[in-house]
Amino acid sequence: HAPACTRGATLTPEPRARIVVASFRPAFEKERPTSSKPETAPEPRTSLKVAVALSFALALAGWWNALEGRWLPADEPLVLDHPLVAGAPARGLPPGLFYRPVRTASLALDHAVWETNPAGYHLTNAVIHATSAVLVYGIARALTLSPRAGILAAALYVAHPAHTDAVTPVAGRREVLVAMFYLAALLAYLRRRQGGGSLDTLLIGLASGLAIYTKEMAITLPATALALEIALSRGWPNRARAGFLAGFGALCLAALAHALALGPGPSAVPQPELSLAFVATAARAFAQYLLVA
DSSP states (O other), X not given: OOOGGGTTOOXXXXXXXXXXHHHHXXXXXXXXXXXXXXXHTTHHHHHHHHHHHHHHHHHHHHSGGGGGOOOOTTTTTTTTTOHHHHOOOOOSOOTTXXXXXXXXHHHHHXXXXXXXXXXXXXXXXXXXXXXXXXXHHHHHHHTTOOHHHHHHHHHHHHHOGGGHHHHSSGGGHHHHHHXXXXXXXXXXXXXXXXXXXXXXXXXXXXXXXXXXXXXGGGGGHHHHHHHHHHHHHTSOOOHHHHHHHHHHHHHHHHHHHHHHHTOOOSOOSOOOOOOHHHHHXXXXXXXXXXXXO
């Protein structure tokens, strides 16, 4: 029989067992993070280095044969005959050229280094193209894709044959430059959306302005940012983000209006006629591109 002092009472040894288990729990929890940190912490930095090295290696390997290219008829008005690039007295824009001061400035810098050697201009195109591939990696990571997916996206971008017409000729400088600034603006927008500060806002405006003054198609930047916002939010943006996008669009429209007001003149470069054969060829090429992609 149980003693009188314990009659009616329930003996529960479980609390002691819980105390014993709890005493070991802190030590167990402290050991788990320390064992996994060395494996996961260096991954983003290492993957960034791999993306940079792979992008530049593929760009130089894929476009190395372009360094042997000569001046094309479309290149000469932009470099050899351009007063602001070749160093001749500036008398306004050559006929048929849009007001694209960023492209002109980059070609003038090339002329200061390489003079009339086309290989240097081709090398600059390849370097700019590789930089754009690194930005593609950054956008992939900002969209929460894995490091491997980001590296694959950068490699596909830099080595895709669709970029041949942009990277190979010197006249394609506007294409590789606008792509670099376009991607930089989108990356800055994604970083700002994820909690970035005033620096990212400044980078959005700077990269967008440089893109528009490189080529007018960069006016689509606000629309692309809006499409990203709708896709990521699964709906229309809130009032604050909608107001920012509206201001972003107004800034881009102002820059485009200024660029269009300063050019172009009559065309000095032969332009294709918009005929039925031209449209049919473009449609067939686009269909073949879709099949390859």
